[in-house]
Amino acid sequence: MSDSPNTPEAPRPAATPGEPAPHASGEASEHAPGVSVRHSRSKGEPRFPDGPKPDPAGSHFERRIRSFQPRRSRVTAGQADALQRLWPKWGLDIDGRGVIDLEELFGNAHPVVLEIGFGMGEATAQMAAADLGTNVLAVDVHTPGQGNLLNLADQNGLPNVRVGNGDAIILLREMLAPDSLDGLRVYFPDPWPKKRHHKRRLIQPEFLSLAATRLKPGAIVHCATDWEPYAEQMLEVLTAHPDFENTQADGGFAPRPDYRPLTRFEGQGLDKGHVVNDLLFRRVQR
Numbered sequence: 001m002s003d004s005p006n007t008p009e010a011p012r013p014a015a016t017p018g019e020p021a022p023h024a025s026g027e028a029s030e031h032a033p034g035v036s037v038r039h040s041r042s043k044g045e046p047r048f049p050d051g052p053k054p055d056p057a058g059s060h061f062e063r064r065i066r067s068f069q070p071r072r073s074r075v076t077a078g079q080a081d082a083l084q085r086l087w088p089k090w091g092l093d094i095d096g097r098g099v100i101d102l103e104e105l106f107g108n109a110h111p112v113v114l115e116i117g118f119g120m121g122e123a124t125a126q127m128a129a130a131d132l133g134t135n136v137l138a139v140d141v142h143t144p145g146q147g148n149l150l151n152l153a154d155q156n157g158l159p160n161v162r163v164g165n166g167d168a169i170i171l172l173r174e175m176l177a178p179d180s181l182d183g184l185r186v187y188f189p190d191p192w193p194k195k196r197h198h199k200r201r202l203i204q205p206e207f208l209s210l211a212a213t214r215l216k217p218g219a220i221v222h223c224a225t226d227w228e229p230y231a232e233q234m235l236e237v238l239t240a241h242p243d244f245e246n247t248q249a250d251g252g253f254a255p256r257p258d259y260r261p262l263t264r265f266e267g268q269g270l271d272k273g274h275v276v277n278d279l280l281f282r283r284v285q286r
Contacts, residue, residue: 079147094166
């Protein structure tokens with residue numbers, strides 16, 4: 001879920017691997033929590049020695065058209081501290097080298113929902129706090145957002161949040177077992193508004209076919225976007241896909257569920273007259 005404005009000029013970071021921001025620091029002790037940090041690193045020195053890797057899957061998998069826009073941005077001292085302290089405990093680098101035991105990852109057998117793209121993580125943390133009986137595997141490549149969500153999980157005592165770093169496609173294809181997920185959330189993905197970039201949009205038939213293999217029958221796919229043409233495409237491809245059915249009797253968009261918080265930037269968009277559309281589709285038994 002992204003808490004940055006969803007406009008063509010400022011597309012939000014998506015949930016696939018990005019490059020590390022230059023000069024951002026993993027040393028936070030001498031700075032206030034909200035202060036951005038600059039730190040000179042020698043060539044080859046990892047940005048966060050105990051934190052997320054810049055490109056966890058490396059060159060082990062084929063190159064393909066990706067649904068993300070790598071972003072370079074600064075990490076605050078508080079975010080850097082959270083990455084260093086909490087990544088070994090609650091972080092997951094998506095390297096594609098083995099199937100994850102989700103019960104072991106979370107330490108329980110609660111249902112698991114995958115969230116692809118969470119921005120700064122405020123809404124993710126709110127939903128996790130409101131439903132401690134559901135585990136949330138939240139995936140993004142935006143390093144400041146990863147640190148912020150880890151910090152929120154720590155401050156609010158959320159044992160049901162794990163933060164994944166890397167390509168969500170590799171996670172689904174290589175690292176999750178069939179029928180292992182109880183839900184999928186894709187909130188405000190990069191709309192790729194230019195027609196020549198539409199092939200980069202995440203919600204495509206091929207993605208849905210892959211996701212369907214990892215979702216249990218009855219699992220809910222919940223998408224939301226403030227880009228109306230993308231909303232129409234989402235509705236079209238989800239409706240046409242044989243593995244999913246619309247939860248809305250009229251076959252249209254759904255009202256925003258109470259459990260999905262209204263984010264700061266979403267509220268700003270609504271104030272400007274933007275239309276936000278939610279889609280709720282169910283994985284069918286075949």
